[in-house]
Structures are given as C-alpha cells and as structure tokens.
Amino acid sequence: MEIAFWILSAITVMGAIMAISLRNVMHCLLSLILFFFGIAGHYFLLHAEFLGAVQILIYIGAVAVLIALATMLTRHITGEEGPREVLGGKWWAGMGTAAIIAGLLWAIIRKDALARLLPTEAANISYTALVGDIGRALVADWVVPLEAMAVLLTAALIGAVVIALEEVIRKR
Amino acid sequence: MNVSLEHYLMLTAFVFAIGLCGALSRKNAIIVLMGIEIMFNAGILNFVAFWHYKYFVSLTAQVFAIFAISIAAAESAVGLALVIAVYRHYRSVDLDEMRSLKG
Amino acid sequence: MDTVYQFLQHAEEVLRGIPLVGGLLARLYHALLGGAPEWVLLAISIAVPILFVVSVFPGIFAYTTLVERKALGRIQNRIGPNRVGRWGLLQPIADGVKLLTKEDIVPRSADKFVHFLAPVAAVIPSVLLFSVVPIGAGLVPVDLNIGLLFAFAISTASVLALFMGGWASRNKFSLLGAMRAVAQVISYEVPMVLAAVAVVMAVGSLSTLAIARAQSGGILNVSHWFVFRPWGFVGFVLFTIGAMAESARTPFDIPEAESEIIAGYHTEYSGFKFALFQLGEYLASIAMAGITVTMFLGGYNGPGSGPGFFGGLISVFWFFSKLGCMIVLTIWIRGTWPRVRVDQLMSFAWKILLPMSIVNIVAVAMWHYITIRPIAWIGTTLWLVLWFVTLNKLAATEKIEKREYRYAS
Numbered sequence: 001m002e003i004a005f006w007i008l009s010a011i012t013v014m015g016a017i018m019a020i021s022l023r024n025v026m027h028c029l030l031s032l033i034l035f036f037f038g039i040a041g042h043y044f045l046l047h048a049e050f051l052g053a054v055q056i057l058i059y060i061g062a063v064a065v066l067i068a069l070a071t072m073l074t075r076h077i078t079g080e081e082g083p084r085e086v087l088g089g090k091w092w093a094g095m096g097t098a099a100i101i102a103g104l105l106w107a108i109i110r111k112d113a114l115a116r117l118l119p120t121e122a123a124n125i126s127y128t129a130l131v132g133d134i135g136r137a138l139v140a141d142w143v144v145p146l147e148a149m150a151v152l153l154t155a156a157l158i159g160a161v162v163i164a165l166e167e168v169i170r171k172r
Numbered sequence: 173m174n175v176s177l178e179h180y181l182m183l184t185a186f187v188f189a190i191g192l193c194g195a196l197s198r199k200n201a202i203i204v205l206m207g208i209e210i211m212f213n214a215g216i217l218n219f220v221a222f223w224h225y226k227y228f229v230s231l232t233a234q235v236f237a238i239f240a241i242s243i244a245a246a247e248s249a250v251g252l253a254l255v256i257a258v259y260r261h262y263r264s265v266d267l268d269e270m271r272s273l274k275g
Numbered sequence: 276m277d278t279v280y281q282f283l284q285h286a287e288e289v290l291r292g293i294p295l296v297g298g299l300l301a302r303l304y305h306a307l308l309g310g311a312p313e314w315v316l317l318a319i320s321i322a323v324p325i326l327f328v329v330s331v332f333p334g335i336f337a338y339t340t341l342v343e344r345k346a347l348g349r350i351q352n353r354i355g356p357n358r359v360g361r362w363g364l365l366q367p368i369a370d371g372v373k374l375l376t377k378e379d380i381v382p383r384s385a386d387k388f389v390h391f392l393a394p395v396a397a398v399i400p401s402v403l404l405f406s407v408v409p410i411g412a413g414l415v416p417v418d419l420n421i422g423l424l425f426a427f428a429i430s431t432a433s434v435l436a437l438f439m440g441g442w443a444s445r446n447k448f449s450l451l452g453a454m455r456a457v458a459q460v461i462s463y464e465v466p467m468v469l470a471a472v473a474v475v476m477a478v479g480s481l482s483t484l485a486i487a488r489a490q491s492g493g494i495l496n497v498s499h500w501f502v503f504r505p506w507g508f509v510g511f512v513l514f515t516i517g518a519m520a521e522s523a524r525t526p527f528d529i530p531e532a533e534s535e536i537i538a539g540y541h542t543e544y545s546g547f548k549f550a551l552f553q554l555g556e557y558l559a560s561i562a563m564a565g566i567t568v569t570m571f572l573g574g575y576n577g578p579g580s581g582p583g584f585f586g587g588l589i590s591v592f593w594f595f596s597k598l599g600c601m602i603v604l605t606i607w608i609r610g611t612w613p614r615v616r617v618d619q620l621m622s623f624a625w626k627i628l629l630p631m632s633i634v635n636i637v638a639v640a641m642w643h644y645i646t647i648r649p650i651a652w653i654g655t656t657l658w659l660v661l662w663f664v665t666l667n668k669l670a671a672t673e674k675i676e677k678r679e680y681r682y683a684s
Contacts, residue, residue: 005175009183016187016210020194025202026389026442032206033435039213042180046224051237053424058241061431063209063248065461068438070252071202072454074259094197098189105185109178131421131481134238137231145235149242156246160253166260 012038025071036060050131180221188214201255201265212244278413280320324416328405336557337367343606350610377546389443394548397436397555400429404562407483411575411591422483437540444543452539462624467517469632470510473639474570487574500573505655506638511571518563525609564601572597626670634662
C-alpha cells in the first residue's frame with residue numbers, strides 16, 4: 001500500500017509540474033491527463049472507487065477533451081506555435097507565492113496540535129462505499145444540492161454555447 | 173512507514189502550490205485554466221483523504237467530492253468558452269495582450 | 276480471476292469429478308502444482324485471464340476483418356479475398372505481415388512523442404474494456420462492483436487518441452478530421468451511457484456480472500433478457516447506435532471514410548501504427564458488442580447455461596455466439612446503409628437520441644413502479660412509442676416527399 005502511494009504521488013506531482021511548465025500546450029495537456037490519472041489512482045487507493053471512476057469519466061473524458069478542443073480552436077492552423085514564453089518576472093512571482101502557500105500549509109500540518117488530532121492510520125473499518133449508498137445519499141439527504149447542481153450545469157451549458165457562438169447575426 | 177493522513181495533506185498542499193504557481197505565472201490562458209483544474213483536484217483529494225482516515229462511514233465527503241467535480245467541469249466549460257470568444261477578438265490567447273476592456 | 280483462483284484452490288476435487296479422465300487430470304495437477312505456495316496460485320489466476328483476453332480477442336479481431344471483407348464483398352456483388360489460403364483464411368496474417376513490414380513514415384514537422392503515443396493510446400482503452408465483459412457464468416477477468424462505470428470511463432478515455440493523432444500530425448486536414456471525430460464521439464457517448472443507465476436501474480448494480488445474472492431464469496433462460504422488455508428494446512437500439520458511433524463504424528464513419536477529409540486523424544500514420552489504430556477501433560467495436568450482449572441480450576445466458584462445469588461451458592458458447600451475431604449485425608449495417616452527413620449526425624444525437632434515452636429512463640421507472648404486469652407492458656410501450664413519434668415530428672427539418680422512381684426502359 002505504501003509503494004502504491006509513493007508511485008501514484010510521484011506520477012501526480014510529475015504530471016502537475018510538467019503540466020504547468022512545458023512549452024507546447026498539447027504536451028501540457030497530456031501531462032495534465034497523467035495528473036488526472038494519478039489522482040484517480042489515489043481515489044482508488046483510498047477506497048473511493050466510484051469517485052475514481054467518476055474522475056476518469058469527467059476529468060479525462062470531458063474536461064481534458066474540452067481543453068483540447070479549445071486548444072485546437074485557438075491556434076493558428078498554419079502550424080506555428082506562437083511566441084514562446086521565457087522565464088521572467090512572472091515566474092518568480094508565481095513560484096514565490098506558491099512557495100509561501102506551501103510553506104504555510106506545511107507549517108499548519110506539522111504543528112503539534114493538529115498532529116494530535118490526525119489519526120496515524122486508517123480507521124479499522126473496511127468499508128467500500130457502495131454506489132447504491134452514494135446514490136441514496138444523493139437523492140435522500142442531498143437532493144437540494146443535486147437539483148441546484150443540475151440547474152448550474154444547465155446554465156453553464158447554455159452559457160458556454162452562447163458565449164462561444166459566432167456572432168453571425170450582428171455582422172449583417 | 174504507514175501512510176497517514178499527514179502524508180495526504182502534504183501531497184495535496186504541494187499539488188495545490190504547483191497549481192497556484194501555474195495559474196499565476198503562465199501567460200497562455202488555457203494553461204492558467206489547467207492550473208486552476210490542478211488546484212481543484214488537490215482540494216477534492218484532500219476531502220477524500222479526510223473521509224478515508226476519519227469519517228469512513230458517513231458519505232458526506234464523497235457526495236461533496238462529486239459536487240465539486242461537477243462544479244469544476246462547469247467552470248472549465250465556461251472558462252474555455254470565454255477563452256474562445258476572446259480569441260476571436262484578439263486573435264491570440266496571450267494574457268498579456270488582453271489589456272483593454274474596451275472593444 | 277476469482278473463478279480461476281477458486282478453481283486452483285479446489286482443483287483436485289473438481290478435476291476428480293470429471294468422468295473418465297478425472298483421476299488422470301487430478302494426478303497431473305498434483306504433479307504440477309501440488310505443493311505450490313499461495314503466490315503461485317495468485318499469479319496463475321492473474322495471468323490466465325490476461326493471456327485469455329490478449330490472445331482470444333485479437334484473434335477474433337483478425338477474423339472479423341476477414342469476415343467483414345468477405346461479407347461486404349458479397350453485399351457488393353463480388354467475392355471477398357480468396358487468394359491467400361482457402362477461402363481467404365490466411366488473409367489476416369497476410370495483412371498483418373504487410374502492415375508490419377511497411378515503412379513507418381513520420382512527417383518531418385510532426386510532434387514525435389505524441390505521434391508515437393497516439394496509436395498506443397488508441398489500443399489501451401480498447402483492451403482494458405475486455406476486463407469487465409463476462410464471457411461465461413462467473414467468468415469475468417475482474418469482477419469490479421463498478422464494472423460498467425469503469426467500462427464507460429475507459430471508453431471516454433479513448434477519445435484522447437483521436438486528438439493526439441490529429442494534433443501531432445501537424446496537418447490541417449488531420450486536425451479538422453480529428454475535431455469532427457471528437458465531436459462525433461462525445462456526442463454519442465451521452466445517449467449511450469444514458470441507455471445503459473436504464474439497465475443499471477433495472478438491475479440495481481453496476482457490476483457486469485450482476486447484470487448478466489439478473490437476466491437468467493425464465494423460459495429457457497431467454498425470456499428474461501432485457502431486449503424483450505419495451506425499455507430494454509429501445510435501450511438496445513440506442514446503445515447499439517451509440518456504440519457504432521463510438522467506434523466510428525458506418526453509418527458514422529466520417530472520421531475514416533474514403534470520401535471524407537483524407538483519412539482524418541490517422542492520415543499520417545503508416546505501417547504498424549496504422550495497424551494499431553485499426554486494432555484499437557475494431558477491438559473497441561467488439562468490446563462494445565460484448566457489453567451490449569451483456570446488458571441487453573442476456574450475457575452468457577441461454578438454454579442450458581448455468582453454474583457448474585458443463586453449464587459454464589455452454590454459457591461461454593452462448594456468449595460467443597451472441598457476440599458473433601452482434602458483430603455480423605454491425606458488418607451488415609456497414610454494408611447496407613449510407614453514411615450520414617456530419618450535421619445530420621450531430622442533430623440525430625442531440626435532438627433524437629438524447630431525449631429518447633431520457634424518456635427510456637422514465638420508462639424503466641414506470642415499469643418498476645406499475646406492479647400489474649400487463650398494464651406495465653402497455654403503458655411503457657405507449658409512452659415510448661408516443662415520445663418516439665413526437666420527437667421525430669419535432670426534429671424533422673424538411674418535408675420528405677414520397678419518392679417517384681422512374682426506371683429506364
């Protein structure tokens with residue numbers, strides 16, 4: 001179990017680092033997909049299998065496809081890459097902020113009071129969250145957020161189509 | 173070495189910082205959105221780690237994670253539609269060129 | 276895998292029970308694996324399904340290509356390949372040798388890494404799909420309790436290969452072909468998954484083994500098949516259409532048709548990489564046929580199937596014959612129907628199939644809650660038929676006049 005954790009963490013972190021630092025957008029997207037697979041692996045390791053499958057289905061099957069389509073639509077199809085980015089001021093600002101945030105989070109996690117609250121091993125219950133239980137929780141306890149989510153997704157769908165639609169009518 | 177909740181929290185903190193760095197320092201709008209997705213995923217993994225180590229029986233965390241994944245997908249859809257619409261106007265996705273609100 | 280593991284643990288008793296050769300087989304087993312430690316049995320129980328999937332299904336793929344070419348030839352009033360071996364039986368081997376020995380051309384400005392990875396990304400999901408298809412009673416490589424969801428997640432991950440191929444070729448036409456292929460695949464995923472949701476609702480579990488088991492019983496093990504229910508029939512049609520569009524088979528083969536944008540996303544691929552793309556596509560088609568058989572056509576159920584040794588053998592026979600029927604159906608449809616245009620394709624998916632699949636879900640709910648069976652049959656059928664007619668009227672764009680045929684005389 002520990003080896004799996006370290007391998008998956010290595011995949012996840014490498015995927016994330018490559019996703020934000022490679023030059024070619026398509027390579028960034030591919031490493032983002034690797035990152036998503038790593039996170040899905042972590043979900044499977046944490047006994048949340050339904051969530052792992054949902055992660056693959058939605059993030060890799062939909063969000064990554066969306067990003068790829070957007071990349072394809074926003075490139076000059078002549079094949080050139082576009083201006084290359086150079087390591088400059090923005091990088092140092094970004095890395096500095098990230099380092100501060102990471103340092104803060106590490107300090108909070110390591111602090112003794114919190115460490116006492118956190119259990120050191122997994123709870124002894126071997127419980128695989130069956131899909132039926134999640135389904136029942138969704139429609140019994142959490143039905144209002146579910147309906148709100150449906151409205152949100154519909155609004156996002158219609159909104160995205162409207163925003164990205166070509167304004168042919170106005171050109172007349 | 174037993175993998176404890178601490179390890180997961182540090183992993184997600186690290187990944188969150190990576191996503192934040194990416195979202196702040198790249199000038200391609202699409203990669204900024206990718207950084208935001210990385211941050212989302214780190215947060216949701218955090219939730220699921222807590223669920224596994226502490227609140228195993230209650231399914232609130234998994235339901236929350238499902239909602240968070242849906243919201244992230246909706247947000248990325250709208251964000252990318254915006255990028256496409258802006259591209260049509262500026263002919264590039266370079267964030268440094270999107271300076272003026274006019275037009 | 277579980278079945279193989281259990282078999283290995285109790286092998287001697289099981290083998291002794293076989294008439295005539297039982298004692299001999301049991302002694303053979305004892306000589307080979309008598310005192311083997313636990314991990315050997317585990318390794319064997321993992322290796323056997325993997326070897327089975329990797330050898331049987333590509334073999335089925337090879338002979339499917341032959342059957343397809345001969346069947347298409349006959350439909351088009353010609354004989355298919357018959358030169359290589361009697362009846363063309365060695366044609367797949369000849370094709371394999373040809374594709375393996377062709378020069379592997381990579382365009383100079385192509386993105387080499389992604390260009391190399393795209394065919395691999397096309398094959399891996401297709402092979403992974405076979406891990407949740409039950410080929411016999413209790414015989415599934417991995418019995419996941421989210422088996423069907425895993426299958427759909429993996430098949431959505433196969434969209435990536437289309438992108439990678441289209442983008443890495445640095446070819447405008449590949450890119451356009453890839454975008455159209457992606458639009459087609461993701462549009463047809465939605466009604467396909469929703470049609471499967473109807474089956475999941477009826478069974479109450481996402482495990483493919485449970486879905487197949489729920490269709491056993493009844494007259495001759497046949498009458499409980501979901502295809503013989505109103506909602507199951509509509510779901511079968513929707514799922515088959517979606518599966519054909521997923522693997523880009525005619526009438527939805529715009530990505531790869533001869534008269535379309537060169538060859539779409541696999542234009543710049545030659546030799547073995549092209550063979551891998553074809554392998555991935557056909558394997559996806561066969562795997563989707565296997566999942567259709569599991570969900571709607573009763574899986575491995577048929578007269579005589581059941582638990583036990585001989586019941587298991589008969590169930591494997593039934594599964595493969597049903598799989599063969601589904602493959603022949605896809606080939607038949609390919610030879611007979613014309614291709615749809617890309618806008619007809621999208622409007623069909625979003626305006627007719629998606630509402631129909633949602634209506635189907637409501638039909639399953641109606642079937643479940645109306646407890647008096649005859650009323651359930653009539654009510655569900657009426658609901659589905661009315662919605663089908665309404666959707667067709669709403670989505671019809673132009674008035675189709677009755678054709679007048681004039682023959683040369």
